[in-house]
Amino acid sequence: MKRVLPALVLICVTALTATACSDPTAGDGGSGADSGARVDPTARLDGVKLTMWTAQNTVNAPRQVIDAFEQATGATVDTQAIPDLYEQNVPTKLASGDKPDLMFWQPSISTLPFVQPRQNLLTLDGEPWVDKLGDTERSLGVVDGKRYAAIVTSPAMLGVYYNKDVFRKAGITEDRFPRNYAELLKLGHTVKDRTDAAAFYESGGDKWPMQWQMQVQLTDLDRQWWAGLNSNKEKWTDPVVVKAITTYKDQLLGAGLAQKNYRTGTFTGSADALWNGEAGMVLNVTSFQTQLQAKHSTAEIDRRIGWFPVSNSDATGMYSPDQTNGVVAFRTGDEKRQNAARQFLAFWLGTDYAQYIKAMKIPSVQPGVPSPDGLPGTSLAQLKALPTANGVFQAKAVVAPDTHLYLADMIYGKKTPAQVAQAIQDQFAQVAKAQGTPGF
Known part of the structure; x- marks a missing residue:
């Protein structure tokens, strides 16, 4: 991560x-x-x-x-x-x-x-x-x-961990799992409207998990775009990136799909909240599962927690x-x-x-x-999704800027989505130049 x-x-x-x-x-x-x-x-x-x-x-x-x-x-x-x-x-x-x-x-x-x-x-x-x-x-x-x-x-695989009991209460079955990010947000509204749980748990206190909601929305950018970014021909200020940040701010956080304390939420708190049914979903990488495996048996995890992949326009997973x-x-x-x-x-x-x-x-x-016996179903689902997964930007960009720090500024009202994108671009270009990356 x-x-x-x-x-x-x-x-x-x-x-x-x-x-x-x-x-x-x-x-x-x-x-x-x-x-x-x-x-x-x-x-x-x-x-x-x-x-x-x-x-x-x-x-x-x-x-x-x-x-x-x-x-x-x-x-x-x-x-x-x-x-x-x-x-x-x-x-x-x-x-x-x-x-x-x-x-x-x-x-x-x-x-x-x-x-x-x-x-x-x-x-x-x-x-x-x-x-x-x-x-x-x-x-x-x-x-x-x-x-x-x-x-x-x-x-690590990036995807959605969900509480099976919360989904049952919301009437969500596997055939209704989202096939794109827009449907994921719609699913969040279903959880919010039909249960007492928050749709998503967001970790503004630890900051770094906040990047994933933005990352999922960038999966439609093709190799040519990333090649352009890495040669200083494309920018993080591209409208596609600004839109992803804006969607996170307005359609998830602003729409009340996160828990009330999302500004101070923590990574460890996200695992506890999902396990206890206080949140319906957590979008995170495999280290989230490691927390669950440290506290609970495979049988317990299989009874309570599921996982599914999602990208911006399809149900493909992401690797990190x-x-x-x-x-x-x-x-x-x-x-x-x-x-x-x-x-x-x-x-x-x-x-x-x-x-x-x-x-x-x-x-x-x-x-x-062969993978060892006794892995949780969440792990097996991630293993199945890996061969076709999209890479997160750490696997595509020559520099992985601190998007989470600038997103944290945004949730505290210190930056607009456009200013977040500009800060990301400024850091990206600065480090790329220091590394001697051609074009910078």
């Missing part, structure tokens, strides 16, 4: 670029083992120590695979949690000259560039696990035609890359450790993969490896 892209990123980009330019070994990221070379995932690595950076909330995510890898190879993998905000502090540490061997990082074209992949990362084209990935997963982790990230988990999806390997100058990092990724996505997803209770990114 995309939480923060602060102005400090501009400083980090500049610092990283300067560091890379002064590095005489900077090149295509292919030093160490030849990219695509076959490695033995369980070859002995006694005495080799690798360091892996993670966010504070994902420090335990690789624990199963690390334990298995250490036992199989004799290597040691030390995880280091980087303080929040992760996306801000990682570039700062890299700019200071500190480097791990491996790191969780969002494998999108909007976020991979912040760690200067050409200078800092090993290329992973042709690794034995690449062809095993699903089509959507294989599209991630690539910048300028080169692969820099291994995809270890499926990207986040930092738990991708793992990158750094060019440290130590060939033995670089080879070991490649071996670790081959082990993760090869020898150990079925055990890893079973331990994590998550869907498989490899069609040839």
Whole structure:
């Protein structure tokens, strides 16, 4: 999920670029083992120590695979949690000259560039696990035609979580699920008019979930538009974008389809409200489901919560890359450790993969490896929707601006929809220019 892209990123980009330019070994990221070379995932690595950076909330995510890898190879993998905000502090540490061997990082074209992949990362084209990935997963982790990230988990799916009891009270059956965003709003009015629940729960207090209502409305923009945006020929001030923001302001919030405290609502509060039937729907990504799974059993979730996909003009889902999806390997100058990092990724996505997803209770990114039994129906519905899903703008734009911060200004009356769009465009252009994006 995309939480923060602060102005400090501009400083980090500049610092990283300067560091890379002064590095005489900077090149295509292919030093160490030849990219695509076959490695033995369980070859002995006694005495080799690798360091892996993670966010504070994902420090335990690789624990199963690390334990298995250490036992199989004799290597040691030390995880280091980087303080929040992760996306801000990682570039700062890299700019200071500190480097791990491996790191969780969002494998999108909007976020991979912040760690200067050409200078800092090993290329992973042709690794034995690449062809095993699903089509959507294989599209991630690539910048300028080169692969820099291994995809270890499926990207988050954006869709509508709904309370089944609330829908029953409102007389909403599956055949009435919305086939586009306009119908979703109409469904919201049905919930509001026929039940005591709020139609939607919006998290203005945490801000970042507010972007999703806008995102869903941008799915009709084609590849050419996004290519134009990324080359400074199209703008976030396009009437289509302003209309999406205006629709959110007037037809959802202004129409009373959100809970009364939407300005201060929280992400954790959204899960509790949906579970308790205080809200009929929550539009959010897979991390919302993670909250539910942490508190409730699969059987309990299946009885109470459902999920369906929706886009602006159809019932297609949306996928959203986040930092738990991708793992990158750094060019440290130590060939033995670089080879070991490649071996670790081959082990993760090869020898150990079925055990890893079973331990994590998550869907498989490899069609040839079945997802584990016991996943909630919401998870299975998301897995089914993934192959045809649209990417959120983090997967399409070269910079993912902080739309949620400007939307927060809007709900407090500090910005109009047009001013929100202009603020998004200003930040987008500023960061794109700092990154050296052609056209800016």
